Amino acid sequence: MIDDPIENDYIIGAEDLLEIRVFELPELSSTVRVSSDGKINIPPIGDIDINGFSKSQAEQKLNLLLRDSFVNESHAVIFIKEFRSQKIDVIGAVRKPGSYPLIARKTLLEVISEAGGLTENVGDLIHIFRKSSPHSPKIEIDLNELIRQGNPALNITVRPGDVINILPIEKITVYIYGEVGSPGAIEIKKSENTTLLKAIIKAGGPTDRANLSNATLKRTTPDGKETNIKVNIKNILKGKDKDPILLDGDIIIIPESFF
Numbered sequence: 001m002i003d004d005p006i007e008n009d010y011i012i013g014a015e016d017l018l019e020i021r022v023f024e025l026p027e028l029s030s031t032v033r034v035s036s037d038g039k040i041n042i043p044p045i046g047d048i049d050i051n052g053f054s055k056s057q058a059e060q061k062l063n064l065l066l067r068d069s070f071v072n073e074s075h076a077v078i079f080i081k082e083f084r085s086q087k088i089d090v091i092g093a094v095r096k097p098g099s100y101p102l103i104a105r106k107t108l109l110e111v112i113s114e115a116g117g118l119t120e121n122v123g124d125l126i127h128i129f130r131k132s133s134p135h136s137p138k139i140e141i142d143l144n145e146l147i148r149q150g151n152p153a154l155n156i157t158v159r160p161g162d163v164i165n166i167l168p169i170e171k172i173t174v175y176i177y178g179e180v181g182s183p184g185a186i187e188i189k190k191s192e193n194t195t196l197l198k199a200i201i202k203a204g205g206p207t208d209r210a211n212l213s214n215a216t217l218k219r220t221t222p223d224g225k226e227t228n229i230k231v232n233i234k235n236i237l238k239g240k241d242k243d244p245i246l247l248d249g250d251i252i253i254i255p256e257s258f259f
Helices: 056-068 108-114 143-148 195-202 233-237
Strands: 019-020 030-033 041-042 046-049 078-093 098-104 121-128 139-142 163-168 171-176 184-189 214-222 225-232 249-254
Touching: 019 041, 046 056, 056 078, 078 108, 108 143, 108 163, 121 143, 139 143, 163 249, 171 195, 184 195, 195 233, 195 249
Parallel strands: 078 163, 171 249
Antiparallel strands: 019 030, 019 078, 041 046, 078 098, 121 139, 121 163, 171 184, 214 225, 214 249
């Protein structure tokens, strides 16, 4: 499960809406909006300056004032009901990427919906970078588990400053020419680790004239050198040879058999 509290070091700002609960003095509990100069009014204490205070610092100041004025052991807690017009960024495989104001609490799925939903080229992962937690690693969420399996623990509350990256599918392109049903370029999901045989099937399979014993796999190495690898597809089908996993830019040539 992903831990998702609103951090105590969130800096309270003008126009934030705060719910203040005083457990020993419930009559002092109230919902207040921070003024433009960073103050809240708590009758009968009056105006309290919390400009630039973190949530935990504001709680400490409020508790000190309460203990001085009322109950020595009083305990107040602040809940942030609405953030001031903070921004979050949604990028990647959504229909309307961009910056969105975060005024109230929103879940990850609510933010994705606000950004127009997912595009057709959506991948399997979401990366969330927390500006509010500079020392925290990025949060990685399995999109399949979040949406298709409906795991509520992954539908976390977003925070001001979050950058939400919906990763698109990583694809590679391979080319199959010669004696197959549909020669040409094929786009393949990189994570599928597609083999030569699977690519041939995607290209409509071999024709009756295909020379399966004398195929060629052309591959360009990282240093730009082109290599030609002879492939005996019949041996692969018999389990005698390994079915190679294809890389981006691979070219497969299935020649015609003249016998």
